[in-house]
Amino acid sequence: MITESELMELSWPGAPNMITEVPGPQVQRWVAESAAYESFTRGGGSLPVVMESGKGVTVKDPDGNLYLDMSAGVAVSSVGRRHPKVLEAIRRQADVIMHTTDITNPKRIELAKKVSGIMPEGLRGRCHTSLLQNGSDAVETAIKFSRAITGRSQIVAFHGAYHGVWCGAVALTTGDNYRHGWGPSIPGVIHVPYAYCYRCAFGKTYPACDVQCGKYVDYVLNTPYTGADDVAAVIIESEQGEGGYVAPPPEFLEMVKAACEKNGCLYVADEVQAGAGRTGKMWAIQHANVAPDMVTWGKGMGGDLPMAGLTYREEFEEALRECSHPSTFAGNAMSCEVSMTNIDLITDPETDLLGHVTKLGKEMRAYLTDAMPQVPCVGEVRGYGLMIGIELVADRATREPLEAACNGEVSMKLLNRGIILAPRGRYGNVFRLMPPLTLPREYAFKALDIMLDVFKEY
Numbered sequence: 001m002i003t004e005s006e007l008m009e010l011s012w013p014g015a016p017n018m019i020t021e022v023p024g025p026q027v028q029r030w031v032a033e034s035a036a037y038e039s040f041t042r043g044g045g046s047l048p049v050v051m052e053s054g055k056g057v058t059v060k061d062p063d064g065n066l067y068l069d070m071s072a073g074v075a076v077s078s079v080g081r082r083h084p085k086v087l088e089a090i091r092r093q094a095d096v097i098m099h100t101t102d103i104t105n106p107k108r109i110e111l112a113k114k115v116s117g118i119m120p121e122g123l124r125g126r127c128h129t130s131l132l133q134n135g136s137d138a139v140e141t142a143i144k145f146s147r148a149i150t151g152r153s154q155i156v157a158f159h160g161a162y163h164g165v166w167c168g169a170v171a172l173t174t175g176d177n178y179r180h181g182w183g184p185s186i187p188g189v190i191h192v193p194y195a196y197c198y199r200c201a202f203g204k205t206y207p208a209c210d211v212q213c214g215k216y217v218d219y220v221l222n223t224p225y226t227g228a229d230d231v232a233a234v235i236i237e238s239e240q241g242e243g244g245y246v247a248p249p250p251e252f253l254e255m256v257k258a259a260c261e262k263n264g265c266l267y268v269a270d271e272v273q274a275g276a277g278r279t280g281k282m283w284a285i286q287h288a289n290v291a292p293d294m295v296t297w298g299k300g301m302g303g304d305l306p307m308a309g310l311t312y313r314e315e316f317e318e319a320l321r322e323c324s325h326p327s328t329f330a331g332n333a334m335s336c337e338v339s340m341t342n343i344d345l346i347t348d349p350e351t352d353l354l355g356h357v358t359k360l361g362k363e364m365r366a367y368l369t370d371a372m373p374q375v376p377c378v379g380e381v382r383g384y385g386l387m388i389g390i391e392l393v394a395d396r397a398t399r400e401p402l403e404a405a406c407n408g409e410v411s412m413k414l415l416n417r418g419i420i421l422a423p424r425g426r427y428g429n430v431f432r433l434m435p436p437l438t439l440p441r442e443y444a445f446k447a448l449d450i451m452l453d454v455f456k457e458y
Helices: 004-009 025-037 084-094 106-118 135-150 212-222 250-263 314-319 333-347 353-374 404-416 441-455
Strands: 053-055 058-060 066-069 127-132 154-158 189-192 231-237 266-270 294-297 308-313 378-384 387-395 430-433
Touching: 004 441, 066 441, 084 333, 106 127, 106 308, 106 333, 127 135, 127 314, 135 231, 135 266, 135 294, 135 308, 135 314, 154 212, 189 212, 212 231, 212 250, 231 250, 250 266, 308 314, 333 353, 353 378, 353 387, 353 441, 387 404, 404 441
Parallel strands: 154 189, 154 231, 231 266, 266 294
Antiparallel strands: 053 058, 058 066, 127 308, 294 308, 378 387, 387 430
């Protein structure tokens, strides 16, 4: 297994190290200039941070502040920023070819073959991949392809879902900020409860609940007069991301798959955020006994360069028209080379990075759980691997969420202590730990101690 010293070498030493209050003078200057020229609609615009340089799990701002990035660019920097082997791959491919549009280049073929070899059971070795550019792109493609393959139109998604912000993807996403005021998106989307056991939609307690949420999905899909009469696909995050790092019981995913098979619709596993080793397995769906019909992927697969894709059963190709889904920048040869390097680093049996993620994730969750008696605002700690959700509450007994203003204060206090971590979840009260998979143990527990110190104030 990769050693602690090898992991520490991938990042800058001495983090976190804060020189100024956040935002410092240089960051304020850059933020003001950004406001003058960039759209406010971008996701990270509200956080007063400017990332000027990065290495591994550490980043620096223009004022010289050194942070621990426990968000990894929203689970993108899977092997950390500027990994030596990734830099080597970029230099190597830059001397050959980069952009080829949809015209075939050797690297996109190599990547599609490599992706086929790491897919979950049911797809592995028997699939085709549409190479794309980002997660929303992959989900839009899944909607389009599912409809063509099945000849049906409706899509079932879940409460708390985040699948992107394009017109199709945002219809599946349930966050108010992404939907409200933008007008109607695509019709034919049905939302049902996810297995959010901490806040069960049915008021039950797992496992005595007998997984009522899974039974409800079967009821909606396979009972007359529910309105789900033309379902092409059920799209589901194997562990919810934006919804608050909600890790469902494995049997919930298995019940959803069984309901899909009974209905004749497709099971689409959205692994854009939970995939690429994030949960200690290559794909989060592998924590359950489910063979998906399609997998959307992105984020950590590309890391330092954009890469996403939709992988589906090979026999589906017969229902898709040739040249019906072009994408100008997809399959960029350099992005393909970097993605293959990331896959090799994640799956290398000698370094066993997935083993490191599993072991460290368990230790971190246990550390946080053990601290809960001294930190009353922590309601629940959950998740797989290095995809850990910490839900903050005003009252542990009633599970009343910590109010939005407090969550913002917590985020700023963490930032001033050198920890980059932003709240999300349905009430904006879940702090999501999604550091690079190359997080050293020393930095992991340094970050947790700082977080617990801040949480104790609430």
